[in-house]
Amino acid sequence: MLAGGLSLGYIGLLVAGLRVRNNAESPRVWLLATLFLALLAQGVHLLVSNAHQGPYRALFIGGLTQPALAVLLTSLMLIGFAALSLRYLGRFRAAPVVILGLFWWMIVAVVVAQTPDKQALLGQPGWITKAFTVPVDSAGLLVVGVWAALGLSWVLAALVGFYTAHLPEVANRALYWMIIGPVTLMGAILGASGSPALRELGWIILFVGLCGAVYGVNNHRVLDIRQLFKATFSTGLTLAAILLVLLSALFVARQLDPNAPNLSVLLIALAVAGTAAYVPLRGLAIWLNNRIFGTPPEDATAYVREYNQNVSGIVELRELSDIAINVLMRTLRVRRAALLLATREDNDTIRIEPMQSATSDMPEVRAWIPKGGPVYRKLFEQRAALLQYDLEYSPEFTPIAPELKSFFKQLRMSAYAPIVIQDQLIGVMAAGSKSNDDPFSMHDMELLATIASQTGVALRNARLVADLRRARDETEALNHDISRTKERLEQLDKVKSDFVTIASHELRTPLTQIRGYTDILDTLNDQGMVDSDQLAGMTNNLRKATERMERLIGDMLDVSQIGIDAMDLRFGPTTLESVVRLAIEPLTESIKQRKLQVTARGLKSLPEIDADGKRLVQAIQNVVLNAIKYTPDGGRVDIVGRLDKNEQTGAELIHATIQDSGIGIDSQHHELIFEKFYRVADPGLHSTGTTKFLGAGPGLGLTIARGVIQGHGGRIWVESPGYDPEKLPGTTVHILLPVDRPDTAKRLTPFEAPSQTKPVTVPAEISAAKDTGPLKRNQAQAGAQG
Numbered sequence: 114m115l116a117g118g119l120s121l122g123y124i125g126l127l128v129a130g131l132r133v134r135n136n137a138e139s140p141r142v143w144l145l146a147t148l149f150l151a152l153l154a155q156g157v158h159l160l161v162s163n164a165h166q167g168p169y170r171a172l173f174i175g176g177l178t179q180p181a182l183a184v185l186l187t188s189l190m191l192i193g194f195a196a197l198s199l200r201y202l203g204r205f206r207a208a209p210v211v212i213l214g215l216f217w218w219m220i221v222a223v224v225v226a227q228t229p230d231k232q233a234l235l236g237q238p239g240w241i242t243k244a245f246t247v248p249v250d251s252a253g254l255l256v257v258g259v260w261a262a263l264g265l266s267w268v269l270a271a272l273v274g275f276y277t278a279h280l281p282e283v284a285n286r287a288l289y290w291m292i293i294g295p296v297t298l299m300g301a302i303l304g305a306s307g308s309p310a311l312r313e314l315g316w317i318i319l320f321v322g323l324c325g326a327v328y329g330v331n332n333h334r335v336l337d338i339r340q341l342f343k344a345t346f347s348t349g350l351t352l353a354a355i356l357l358v359l360l361s362a363l364f365v366a367r368q369l370d371p372n373a374p375n376l377s378v379l380l381i382a383l384a385v386a387g388t389a390a391y392v393p394l395r396g397l398a399i400w401l402n403n404r405i406f407g408t409p410p411e412d413a414t415a416y417v418r419e420y421n422q423n424v425s426g427i428v429e430l431r432e433l434s435d436i437a438i439n440v441l442m443r444t445l446r447v448r449r450a451a452l453l454l455a456t457r458e459d460n461d462t463i464r465i466e467p468m469q470s471a472t473s474d475m476p477e478v479r480a481w482i483p484k485g486g487p488v489y490r491k492l493f494e495q496r497a498a499l500l501q502y503d504l505e506y507s508p509e510f511t512p513i514a515p516e517l518k519s520f521f522k523q524l525r526m527s528a529y530a531p532i533v534i535q536d537q538l539i540g541v542m543a544a545g546s547k548s549n550d551d552p553f554s555m556h557d558m559e560l561l562a563t564i565a566s567q568t569g570v571a572l573r574n575a576r577l578v579a580d581l582r583r584a585r586d587e588t589e590a591l592n593h594d595i596s597r598t599k600e601r602l603e604q605l606d607k608v609k610s611d612f613v614t615i616a617s618h619e620l621r622t623p624l625t626q627i628r629g630y631t632d633i634l635d636t637l638n639d640q641g642m643v644d645s646d647q648l649a650g651m652t653n654n655l656r657k658a659t660e661r662m663e664r665l666i667g668d669m670l671d672v673s674q675i676g677i678d679a680m681d682l683r684f685g686p687t688t689l690e691s692v693v694r695l696a697i698e699p700l701t702e703s704i705k706q707r708k709l710q711v712t713a714r715g716l717k718s719l720p721e722i723d724a725d726g727k728r729l730v731q732a733i734q735n736v737v738l739n740a741i742k743y744t745p746d747g748g749r750v751d752i753v754g755r756l757d758k759n760e761q762t763g764a765e766l767i768h769a770t771i772q773d774s775g776i777g778i779d780s781q782h783h784e785l786i787f788e789k790f791y792r793v794a795d796p797g798l799h800s801t802g803t804t805k806f807l808g809a810g811p812g813l814g815l816t817i818a819r820g821v822i823q824g825h826g827g828r829i830w831v832e833s834p835g836y837d838p839e840k841l842p843g844t845t846v847h848i849l850l851p852v853d854r855p856d857t858a859k860r861l862t863p864f865e866a867p868s869q870t871k872p873v874t875v876p877a878e879i880s881a882a883k884d885t886g887p888l889k890r891n892q893a894q895a896g897a898q899g
């Protein structure tokens with residue numbers, strides 16, 4: 114009767130299981146297999162008991178009697194259940210257990226089949242105890258031993274699952290299985306025990322256990338076991354307190370003499386005393402309960418009301434986030450919490466990113482929630498809170514993108530509630546795991562949702578303020594940029610107009626000289642008074658004037674080449690030392706006249722470089738000339754060279770500095786002086802001499818120097834504390850040159866004429882100069898006087 118009913122029950126469970134979609138999921142497959150085997154094992158009991166002894170004897174092979182068959186089928190069912198447990202608890206593989214189990218099962222079946230039916234003990238009353246008593250029934254021992262091993266394996270798997278769970282809900286599943294597993298095993302043992310008194314109880318227990326398994330597999334969120342346990346325990350404590358009072362009262366009442374004259378008064382007094390005793394006892398029960406499970410959260414309403422009042426006035430995002438996190442941690446008793454900002458990116462996606470706060474360290478991540486996706490539906494359309502556990506395990510969220518899943522996982526939160534205002538999702542409140550590791554209850558979720566919805570107005574205001582501030586900062590930065598560009602344009606405009614002034618001044622001076630001398634020559638010639646000394650002097654001056662014009666025109670030509678990136682560089686091996694010597698050599702006379710101290714250090718030890726020696730001489734000379742021009746008489750010019758390394762590429766670089774003790778340059782001109790025709794001084798001044806103190810030039814020297822250095826793949830810049838003709842802060846020009854010709858060097862000539870491949874020769878007089886001391890100023894003619 115019972116066996117039949119239970120068989121029908123199993124059929125019902127199977128049909129229900131088959132009708133559920135997603136049958137391909139592996140725990141469900143194993144569940145169906147287990148149910149089917151349980152149905153078979155149950156069905157065996159429908160056969161006439163001990164049928165093998167009766168007329169159906171021929172149907173049974175050896176010891177494979179009806180009770181033995183029931184045990185064997187139950188064993189198969191337990192193998193299925195073991196596989197189900199391992200798959201249900203996650204990360205474990207079921208195959209090894211199934212293969213080993215089947216192997217063992219076949220051995221038992223063969224052993225039993227070969228035992229004569231009279232001696233077959235398996236399934237007969239008391240077979241379990243007989244398995245351990247001598248003479249040992251080998252089949253019985255094998256069965257009991259492996260059942261124990263199977264039971265142990267899934268309890269262990271549940272324990273591992275519980276302790277390694279990253280979410281309380283996952284731990285709860287393991288905890289749930291820790292109850293379902295032993296119940297099922299217990300049912301199986303009793304059901305197959307063969308004892309008529311126990312087996313029916315066993316069948317019921319097994320059925321209950323398997324019903325529990327069906328519930329567990331079909332619902333990704335199972336009953337909160339810890340909550341259940343707590344509730345049971347606290348109800349038990351209260352019941353115990355009531356019972357104690359009642360029983361004590363009854364006990365005392367029975368001791369009373371029924372004939373006592375004031376019995377009713379006594380009984381009333383007893384009842385009052387019992388009621389009075391209940392109050393402290395109940396208090397004790399509550400205290401005990403709290404001691405064991407921790408105090409329940411205080412009424413959150415007060416916190417939430419206070420939060421609601423505080424939050425409305427906040428316009429700072431950071432402050433709002435801190436307060437919201439604080440209230441979440443206090444009311445929900447969570448370890449961490451965060452405010453996530455949601456921003457509509459376009460019509461189809463919402464960007465979501467956590468806000469950094471003082472209390473919890475959030476990863477710098479962001480993700481995009483597609484509209485119409487399950488996360489969006491849940492948070493926005495249903496305005497419902499969302500559990501991290503559901504995100505990971507519920508079939509509803511299987512379709513979400515792996516990036517979005519990993520984003521939520523990285524946040525290490527347990528629950529999320531949407532902040533929606535004016536029909537827009539503007540944020541999400543996230544709460545981490547609870548400090549007592551309980552799963553989130555419905556009440557917790559509601560509380561989270563309430564706090565989230567109360568944050569709405571403040572979050573909108575704070576975000577508006579933040580947006581306004583950002584817009585203001587951007588406008589300010591833009592204004593700054595505009596005014597800088599304007600300044601630069603004005604300066605460049607000035608350079609343009611200066612060009613006309615400078616060029617006309619620079620050209621007019623030598624032209625006037627030429628004109629004057631030719632007029633004088635004409636007059637003298639007319640009068641026949643030309644003497645050879647006079648002629649020599651005048652032609653000398655004429656030459657100087659034309660040379661100056663030539664130089665200016667040459668410089669202008671060079672600059673125009675730089676402008677169109679057409680400077681022709683001829684690379685060959687050379688050294689910085691020779692370049693410096695050749696650059697200084699024509700200036701030695703002027704250096705002497707101006708009583709300047711020019712020193713060079715660290716040049717000798719530098720390696721050879723691949724460069725256009727002639728152009729480098731021109732560049733260094735321009736820089737040194739400036740140092741001379743802008744340093745008063747008696748000042749110093751120090752040239753220092755050292756070897757550096759490019760930090761990014763590791764390439765070797767020569768770093769040369771030309772430092773003077775001159776008037777210095779204001780920082781606003783540090784870049785502009787490299788522009789064509791740019792001079793700091795009044796453009797109206799014409800060049801008075803290339804080496805005179807403050808002698809103005811056409812403003813092309815540094816432009817050419819930069820063009821040459823950049824053409825070599827190098828860099829040139831100036832440093833100076835500022836302009837001060839009194840204190841003379843000085844200027845330092847830095848030049849970086851790559852040792853090897855870099856790919857960026859302009860106009861690389863594929864082959865060099867022999868004259869260019871030769872190292873630049875150093876004049877004997879300059880070579881003699883000490884590398885560490887002042888350069889010898891000797892007779893070399895300064896070719897540049899006004």
Ligand code: ADP
Nearest residue numbers: 739740743786792793810811812813814815844
């Ligand atoms: P210039 O032909 O006028 O010397 P440059 O291009 O060589 O043209 O220099 C541009 C301007 O930079 C100069 O007019 C001068 O005002 C400033 N300058 C360059 N080098 C120095 C220096 N060592 N000390 C002070 N000012 C300098």
